[in-house]
Structures are given as structure tokens and as C-alpha cells.
Amino acid sequence: MPGNLITFEGIDFSGKSVQANLLHGALKDRKLPVLILREPGGTEISEKIRSVLLDNANHKMSAMTEVLLYSAARAQMVRENILPNLEKGTVVICDRYFDSTTAYQGFGRRIDLDFIKKLNNFATEEVVPDLTFLIDLDAKIALQRTKTALDRLEKEDSEFHQRVRKGYLEIARSNPDRFVVIDGTQSIEAIQDEIFMKIKLKLPL
Ligand SMILES: Nc1ncnc2c1ncn2[C@@H]1O[C@H](COP(=O)(O)OP(=O)(O)O)[C@@H](O)[C@H]1O
Ligand SMILES: [Mg+2]
Numbered sequence: 001m002p003g004n005l006i007t008f009e010g011i012d013f014s015g016k017s018v019q020a021n022l023l024h025g026a027l028k029d030r031k032l033p034v035l036i037l038r039e040p041g042g043t044e045i046s047e048k049i050r051s052v053l054l055d056n057a058n059h060k061m062s063a064m065t066e067v068l069l070y071s072a073a074r075a076q077m078v079r080e081n082i083l084p085n086l087e088k089g090t091v092v093i094c095d096r097y098f099d100s101t102t103a104y105q106g107f108g109r110r111i112d113l114d115f116i117k118k119l120n121n122f123a124t125e126e127v128v129p130d131l132t133f134l135i136d137l138d139a140k141i142a143l144q145r146t147k148t149a150l151d152r153l154e155k156e157d158s159e160f161h162q163r164v165r166k167g168y169l170e171i172a173r174s175n176p177d178r179f180v181v182i183d184g185t186q187s188i189e190a191i192q193d194e195i196f197m198k199i200k201l202k203l204p205l
């Protein structure tokens with residue numbers, strides 16, 4: 001594929017969106033064709049699914065419904081947005097991608113990991129990121145950054161978020177070729193520099 005897919009992963013408030021946006025701005029300044037997408041979302045249909053997933057009124061949602069909705073939103077985003085842009089040679093930056101499903105629904109909600117793997121492959125048409133930044137941060141430190149009202153998933157207890165964090169680290173260990181683990185306790189600027197350095201090393205941009 002001519003383009004590159006770069007994804008950001010980590011627990012809530014680890015700093016993904018800040019870094020994804022900084023990277024987007026920096027690549028745009030260099031006049032590179034670049035697109036930033038958030039998950040769940042990135043298309044009209046996916047944004048509708050997002051509002052169902054994040055609605056606090058949907059406290060009855062089962063873990064199965066949740067994993068299928070995330071995957072449905074992602075399938076639409078891959079087909080409608082990621083694939084055509086990669087084919088055009090665009091650098092696509094994703095704020096969360098299928099590793100989030102493995103970490104949250106697999107390690108967090110304890111849905112069978114083999115099933116999740118198949119579901120992820122199915123939903124993404126096997127479009128795997130070229131590079132994934134995992135911003136690793138302790139769940140308690142992340143929660144101290146909370147300023148806004150918490151959505152449904154952010155309200156899960158800290159034991160759940162610890163499982164998700166450990167899950168992410170395990171996923172990174174299993175996929176060393178595409179993962180870069182970053183210490184999320186560093187300053188925004190230090191993390192930005194580290195991300196840039198790794199991109200220069202790993203991608204022919
Ligand atoms: N390295 C950092 N150090 C301190 N605060 C940070 C850092 N990165 C982000 N933040 C702050 O933490 C909050 C969550 O950041 P955000 O990028 O939205 O996280 P995420 O997208 O992972 O949920 C924001 O208020 C942001 O300004
Ligand atoms: Mg975010």
C-alpha cells in the first residue's frame with residue numbers, strides 16, 4: 001500500500017489525542033498528504049455508532065454488543081476512509097484502532113482473545129498499522145488528568161483500567177515490529193520528540 005497507517009493507543013487520558021493532533025500538524029506543515037481519524041468514528045455511519053457506544057444511558061449494553069459495535073464502526077471506517085486514502089498514498093493517523101478492542105474488550109472485558117483476533121482481521125480487511133505508538137501510563141495518574149465528565153467506558157473501575165494497561169503492554173510485546181512503547185509520564189514535548197524520532201527511523205516519509 002502506498003500510504004502509511006500510524007495508530008495511537010493507550011488508556012483514556014494517556015495523551016493519545018494530544019500527540020495524534022501534534023503529529024498531524026507537523027506532517028501537514030511538511031506538506032505531506034495526511035489525514036487524522038478518531039475511533040470510534042471517522043465516517044458518518046461510524047460517528048452514529050460512536051454516539052450509541054459512549055451514551056451513559058446505554059448502561060445495559062452487553063460486552064458482546066459493545067465489541068460488535070466497535071468493530072462495525074471500524075469496518076465502515078476502513079472501507080470508506082482508510083483504504084481509499086492509503087491507496088492514494090496518504091499518511092493516515094488513527095486515534096485508536098483494533099488494538100483498542102484487544103485491550104479493552106479482550107483483556108478488559110475478558111472476551112476470548114482468539115475470537116477478538118478474528119473479528120479484528122474481519123473488520124479491518126487485514127489492514128494492519130505500519131507503526132503503533134502505545135502511550136503507557138498508570139491508570140491512577142491518567143485519572144488525575146480528568147477534567148471533563150466521564151463517559152460510559154471511562155467510568156469503569158481502576159482494576160479494569162489496570163487490566164487494559166497490562167493488556168496493551170502484552171500486545172506490544174507480541175508485535176515488536178510495529179509497536180513503540182512510550183513512557184506517558186514525560187512532558188508533552190518530550191513525547192512529541194520521541195514520536196518524531198521513531199517515525200523518521202521507521203517510515204520513509
Ligand atoms: N504528557 C502529558 N503530561 C501531562 N498532561 C498531559 C500529557 N499529555 C496529555 N495531557 C493532558 O491530559 C489530558 C488527556 O489528554 P488526551 O490527549 O486527550 O488523552 P487521550 O486522548 O489519551 O484520552 C488533556 O487534558 C491533556 O492536555
Ligand atoms: Mg482522546
